[in-house]
Amino acid sequence: MFTQFKNIDTAFKHIKTFSIFLILANLIIICFVLFWNNRIIDKTSNRIYILYNGKVLEAIASDKKSNLPVELRDHIKTFHHYFFTLNPDDKAIRGTINKALYLADESAKKQYDNLKESGYYNSLIAANIVKEVQMDSIKLNINQYPYQFTFYGTEKLVRSSSTIYRQLITQGLIYDLKTQTDENPHGFLIRQWEILENKDMPPKS
Template sequence: MFTQFKNIDTAFKHIRLFSFFLILACVSISCFAIYKYYAFFNLKDQRIYILYNGKVLTALASDRKSNLPVELRDHIRTFHQYFFSLSPDDKAIKASVTRALYLADESAKKQYDNFQENGYYNNLIAANISQEIVVDSIQLDVDRFPYPFRCFATQKLVRSSSTVYRKLISQGVVDDLKNQTDNNPHGFLIRGWEILENRDAVNKQKVDL
């Protein structure tokens, strides 16, 4: 009889162990199924459909975080181009700088006021100087917020008799406004902007042919 009870007890232990592994397997399968469902659901949300030449094409919408450095650099580059690419016309200068001021805080307005008080824009108009800027590189730290940057650019001032190149270095931080507008398509705002260096680099005399 004791042998029979011992066999029953052993069988019960086996059944209990089997039941434990069965429950564990069911839980694992359920968790995996839930994970795959949410992964598929997120992928479905990122899927967009484009109508092109009467055909429906499927595309995936990328996460903004993956494009963040590109958008930040474009915002910084656009601001500098609006602020420094100027033609010798008062209305054109004001229009270009106004577009730049939508992309930055009062620090850019202070710099504009300083240039205006020093007669910088009047000199451009009086001497008929066209000013262009090319952004050479942008150092950006996306691991800190607001995002600090340093911009290295070359200014080109074209006179009737010569062309002057100036090296420009500026820095600041970029804040995320979480709101995109027509005047600020990326929804960023440059704060604490300052010019670190603005000096002549190369002076090329124009030669009449």
């Protein structure tokens, strides 16, 4: 009789152990299924389907952080293009400068006001000078916020009698506005911007 009770107790322990093992196995399977399901959802949410000329094209979406250096450089390049690429026309100059001022704070407006008060833009118009700027490189630090940059470029001043090249170096900080607009598609703002160097280069042979 005691042997029978012992066998029943042993069988109960085996059933209890098996039940615990089965519950743990089910929990592991459930966790794995949830993890895999979330992974599939993330991959699916990053896929964009575009209808182009009656054909469905698939594209992969990426977050802003993965493209941060590219977007920052483009913002810096666009600002300098609008600020320094000028035609000898007062209305055209004000139009491009206004586009630049959407991408920077009052430090850029201060630089513009100083150039305007010194008669710089009137001199360009009077001499019929077309001014272009070409980006050479951008030194960018994305490891510390706000992001610090140094812009290196070459200005080309074309007049009927000659062409002059100038070395341009500027620096500033970039802040993330977290919002994007038609005038500021990247959603960044240049602050504490200053021109470090803007001098004539030796004539090209």
